[in-house]
Amino acid sequence: MSSPLFLNVEAVFFDLDDTLCQYWEAARAGLFRAFEKEGPSGFTAEDMVQLWAKAFREFLKEVNHPDWYSKYLKTGESTRTEQMRRTLAEAGCADEDRARRLSETYMRERDSRLRLFDDSLEVLNTLKPKFRLGLITNGPADVQRQEVRTLGIESYFAAILIEGEMGEGKPKLSVFRRAERRVECAPEKTLFVGNSYAHDIRPAIEAGWRTAWIRRPTDVPPSAGPGGSAVEAKPADAPNPDAEINNLLELLPMLGC
Ligand SMILES: [Mg+2]
Structure with missing residues (x-):
């Protein structure tokens, strides 16, 4: 049997909106x-x-x-x-x-x-005993804290990084460095799971992290207008994530679970 894709990963950070919960x-x-x-x-x-x-x-x-x-x-x-x-x-x-x-x-x-996706809790419950888990989410401090409360997921995370509380957000590289310090993990042993190539995946690759790009069919902002594109495209010359997934459960075998 081949070894899991993310064999050496020790910490897993998630984006919140449209990665763990159906925000749009x-x-x-x-x-x-x-x-x-x-x-x-x-x-x-x-x-x-x-x-x-x-x-x-x-x-x-x-x-x-x-x-x-x-x-x-x-x-x-x-x-x-x-x-x-x-x-x-x-x-x-x-x-x-x-x-x-x-x-x-x-x-x-x-x-x-606001609801978690059907796969989110099973993945968080499976990963929590084995990995340091974290959340990195953009948005106002009050809105994002309320979301975490409404969803009841605070206790899963060793670190919760919110743009409004930090005064800076993704895709800034310094946000990823803060996250590494919070869980005391080297970049190459840290995985980021997010739905936005521009805000989540590209900066995580640039930070030296492992990456899983989740692409859900529901990921269409209301501002896309009629006929808005369902999926964000990766620029042609941009680096590839380690994995592209449609469902968080796909992460489990990649992490050896
Ligand atoms: Mg998102």
């Missing part, structure tokens, strides 16, 4: 519900989600500006409400109170729908 599905359903409940008259929820996606693609270009980024790190509220303000402006019905209600309803509806 929850976000899409939460948006629809928010616009059904609180959206302006004369527009279907579908119309409003399309306008939200358009506004999102525009806003994304500005969020890394220091003015927005410093707010975004602490709490999801300011950028989420601004996003709703811009969506209502796109619809020609700017309304500050409605923007606040939409933001609040969207967050609540999204959080109530």
Whole structure:
């Protein structure tokens, strides 16, 4: 029998959204519900989600500006409400109170729908006694902490690294160095499992880690718009991950479990 692909690995880090939990599905359903409940008259929820996606693609270009980024790190509220303000402006019905209600309803509806994928708990339970496990997730401190609480997974991890708490996020190399120090593991003995080539896989390869790229069929952001591409492509000249998987259970034999 050939030896497992990740024979020497001692620590396994996971991305959270769309790797362990179905974030985009929850976000899409939460948006629809928010616009059904609180959206302006004369527009279907579908119309409003399309306008939200358009506004999102525009806003994304500005969020890394220091003015927005410093707010975004602490709490999801300011950028989420601004996003709703811009969506209502796109619809020609700017309304500050409605923007606040939409933001609040969207967050609540999204959080109530967050679920781990069917394979996640079995994999975490199998790996926990044998490996140091960690989580590296981008996003505001409050939103990401709430997600971890809602999903009930905190106790699985020796290290949880959140962009909002660190003041920096993936794909920065320094994030991966922090993670190595937290679990006291050499890069070549550390595995990263994530769904984004650009944010998870490429920087982990550059950090000298082993990598498994998970590509799930549900991995389509609401901002992709109609006919949006289902899977993120790897740039032609970019390095390959050690493994591409569709389900986390595929990791177990690779880790000798
Ligand atoms: Mg992700």
